[in-house]
Amino acid sequence: MSVPFIQQLRVGSYVLGQKLKGQSRYPLVLMLEPLFQCNLACAGCGKIDYEDDILRRRVSVDQALAAADECGAPVVSIPGGEPLIHREMPEIVRGLVARKRFVYLCTNALLLEKKLEEYDPSVYLTFSVHLDGLRERHDESVCREGVFDVAVHAIRKALDLGHRVTVNCTLFNGEDPKEVADFFDYAMELGVEAITVSPGYSYERPPRQDVFLPRSRSKELFRNIFRLGRERQVKGKAQGQSQKKWRFNQSGLFLDFLAGNQTYQCTPWSSVTYNVFGWQRPCYLLVDEGHADSFADLMDNTDWDAYGVGRNPKCNNCMTHCGYEGTAVEDTFRKPLHALKVMLKGPDLDSPKAPEMPLVKVHDAAGPAADDTPRIAVDEVRG
Numbered sequence: 001m002s003v004p005f006i007q008q009l010r011v012g013s014y015v016l017g018q019k020l021k022g023q024s025r026y027p028l029v030l031m032l033e034p035l036f037q038c039n040l041a042c043a044g045c046g047k048i049d050y051e052d053d054i055l056r057r058r059v060s061v062d063q064a065l066a067a068a069d070e071c072g073a074p075v076v077s078i079p080g081g082e083p084l085i086h087r088e089m090p091e092i093v094r095g096l097v098a099r100k101r102f103v104y105l106c107t108n109a110l111l112l113e114k115k116l117e118e119y120d121p122s123v124y125l126t127f128s129v130h131l132d133g134l135r136e137r138h139d140e141s142v143c144r145e146g147v148f149d150v151a152v153h154a155i156r157k158a159l160d161l162g163h164r165v166t167v168n169c170t171l172f173n174g175e176d177p178k179e180v181a182d183f184f185d186y187a188m189e190l191g192v193e194a195i196t197v198s199p200g201y202s203y204e205r206p207p208r209q210d211v212f213l214p215r216s217r218s219k220e221l222f223r224n225i226f227r228l229g230r231e232r233q234v235k236g237k238a239q240g241q242s243q244k245k246w247r248f249n250q251s252g253l254f255l256d257f258l259a260g261n262q263t264y265q266c267t268p269w270s271s272v273t274y275n276v277f278g279w280q281r282p283c284y285l286l287v288d289e290g291h292a293d294s295f296a297d298l299m300d301n302t303d304w305d306a307y308g309v310g311r312n313p314k315c316n317n318c319m320t321h322c323g324y325e326g327t328a329v330e331d332t333f334r335k336p337l338h339a340l341k342v343m344l345k346g347p348d349l350d351s352p353k354a355p356e357m358p359l360v361k362v363h364d365a366a367g368p369a370a371d372d373t374p375r376i377a378v379d380e381v382r383g
Contacts, residue, residue: 002194002247004123004164007102014074015333025269025299027073028326030101031284033275034059034092035081040108042142044172044200047081057276061088065095067274070295077104077128077271079284084111090118097124104128106168108142109151112158121162128196129155131167133175133183141172155190165192166249172200173217177224184229184246194249198321199258214317215309219260219353226259227349250321252343254328258319260353262331266308266315270326272298282307284322286314310357 011028018026036047037055048055059067068076076096083089084107096103105119106128119125132141135148158165167187171180187195199218229246236243248255257264268283272295279292281302292298308315308323315323332339 003249006123011074015329019333025304027071027270027272028329029075029077029271030068030071030073031271031273031322032059032064032067032076032078033080033273034064034078034083034086034089035276037085038080038082039085039110040142040144040147044141044170054276058086059276061091061095064092068096068099068101071272075102075104077106079106082108082111084115093119093125097122100124106130108147109154110147112154116158116161123164126164126166126193127158128166128168132170133179134186137179152190155192159191166194166196167192168196170198170200171221175221177221177228180225181228181232188244188246194247196249196321199319215319215356218319219258222258223260223349226347230346230349250325251328251332253331253339254321254325256342256347257324257328259347259349261348263354263357264324264327265357266318266323267326267330268307268323269299269304271322285318285320
């Protein structure tokens with residue numbers, strides 16, 4: 001994990017404070033989605049499929065800051081759409097930074113170099129640049145040639161100006177572990193602070209559903225990627241070469257989960273979403289489950305037990321960080337020595353994988369099953 005100590009300290013203190021208050025459900029991250037409009041049409045994203053009047057909507061500065069105050073989460077992730085399209089984004093970011101929230105401003109970087117002068121470098125601000133691989137793979141993912149080169153040039157400029165920069169990488173079906181490992185090596189050489197990685201999840205709106213990974217395939221993919229990283233470290237040391245270790249902007253136990261070593265349930269309340277419709281139930285990815293009038297309404301009146309693996313067919317293949325990073329952080333507090341071991345040694349890549357939760361039967365209306373994990377009926381899971 002590569003996160004500044006002040007951020008680790010602030011987030012750790014926040015979690016400890018929630019525990020001392022007896023809170024069992026609390027957000028670690030506010031997913032502040034200020035618009036759905038974007039200047040790309042990626043195969044794995046359905047945000048721009050909204051009607052034109054919705055694409056023209058914006059979360060205002062006052063609404064954004066009020067949501068952050070109401071929620072209280074120490075980290076604010078700003079996805080989209082493309083947030084840099086929002087004319088008031090610099091003001092929103094300044095307001096969040098003034099509140100000492102750790103802001104991850106997500107961007108495809110097409111506008112980043114042009115907009116950099118509007119943002120002051122700060123430990124509280126990170127540009128999280130969307131890169132799904134090296135040039136050919138990334139441009140294929142975003143369905144436009146040349147985007148990779150623009151993003152890399154903008155990343156270098158942001159780093160030169162003293163900004164914190166991470167890359168946000170989503171892995172899809174058909175990934176080659178070696179190509180992913182090559183990309184991770186490239187990201188480290190590029191000089192970014194860390195990588196945020198997650199398997200793509202087949203939620204309802206993307207125009208293509210064949211690009212997403214089922215859970216069992218995700219775990220095998222991550223094991224193979226992490227194994228390559230470990231082998232390259234060993235080979236580099238043996239040859240007296242400097243091989244940079246991959247840095248991830250995620251907890252060790254979440255990476256351990258991706259490698260199939262943890263049987264985790266989703267904690268959707270750990271990353272709550274506020275967008276142009278209000279507070280979205282239950283998470284960033286399930287967009288058709290309704291909205292709450294306030295943060296308190298979201299937390300108190302959402303049927304949280306209706307979501308997650310073994311509870312809802314829509315959740316069957318999800319392993320994304322917005323649902324499981326909070327679970328991993330909670331487990332870190334429960335098992336600190338184990339978490340420290342995983343952080344120091346990395347995920348176990350040789351032992352049998354942890355048992356998977358039985359999945360809710362996927363009925364015809366939800367489409368065919370996309371995984372080889374056994375399904376059981378809804379009543380059997382809940383009974």
